[in-house]
Amino acid sequence: MNIEYRSTAPDRDQIRDLFATTGWNRTFKASPEELIRAVANSQFVIAAYEDEKLVGFGRVVTDGVLHAMIYDMIVHPLFQGQGIGAQILNGLVKICREARIRDIQLFSAIGKRVFYEKNGFEARPVEGPGMQFKPGTNRKLGLQMESFEQQDPGHKVQQ
Numbered sequence: 001m002n003i004e005y006r007s008t009a010p011d012r013d014q015i016r017d018l019f020a021t022t023g024w025n026r027t028f029k030a031s032p033e034e035l036i037r038a039v040a041n042s043q044f045v046i047a048a049y050e051d052e053k054l055v056g057f058g059r060v061v062t063d064g065v066l067h068a069m070i071y072d073m074i075v076h077p078l079f080q081g082q083g084i085g086a087q088i089l090n091g092l093v094k095i096c097r098e099a100r101i102r103d104i105q106l107f108s109a110i111g112k113r114v115f116y117e118k119n120g121f122e123a124r125p126v127e128g129p130g131m132q133f134k135p136g137t138n139r140k141l142g143l144q145m146e147s148f149e150q151q152d153p154g155h156k157v158q159q
């Protein structure tokens with residue numbers, strides 16, 4: 001097996017197909033264009049290929065100084081358990097460390113905790129957990145904020 005690692009974004013169809021292996025898009029309902037925009041808006045990417053087929057992926061979103069979040073760690077099911085995930089994860093961590101980013105975090109999917117622990121991560125303390133927004137529970141936001149369809153997808157933070 002000859003795996004090549006690249007730090008450039010994969011093409012739209014390849015990331016769509018790899019993302020589809022996870023089932024996550026049943027929740028996100030992202031179009032291929034939105035997926036590739038998420039990748040393009042990430043600061044660091046590592047993509048693994050075998051014979052030009054995308055078999056692994058991971059990306060980092062960061063402020064470049066204090067915090068970095070690793071997202072979308074995916075290895076194609078036929079290629080799992082061969083060290084590709086570890087190569088991608090450690091590659092992303094190395095890039096963040098070289099950029100002197102202080103804090104590197106991620107959310108472990110269910111059943112993947114040991115994979116991350118084997119690669120230098122530890123779970124946050126129970127009294128300081130990661131938190132995620134729960135749509136439909138905060139009336140103060142107003143109902144029009146509850147649906148992604150009604151939001152401007154091009155909205156960006158003002159520089």
Ligand SMILES: CC(C)(COP(=O)(O)OP(=O)(O)OC[C@H]1O[C@@H](n2cnc3c(N)ncnc32)[C@H](O)[C@@H]1OP(=O)(O)O)[C@@H](O)C(=O)NCCC(=O)NCCS
Nearest residue numbers: 073074075080081082083084085086108109111112114115
């Ligand atoms: C999680 C994932 C990226 C791991 O990639 P991988 O290429 O299969 O992992 P590796 O082969 O590099 O494994 C590295 C080490 O972690 C261990 N490991 C990997 N997955 C594990 C799991 N689910 N539970 C326990 N240990 C695991 C391996 O045994 C290996 O251990 P070793 O160093 O002692 O040999 C891959 O399983 C995947 O894409 N899963 C589906 C998508 C997903 O859930 N991603 C995580 C999002 S948070």
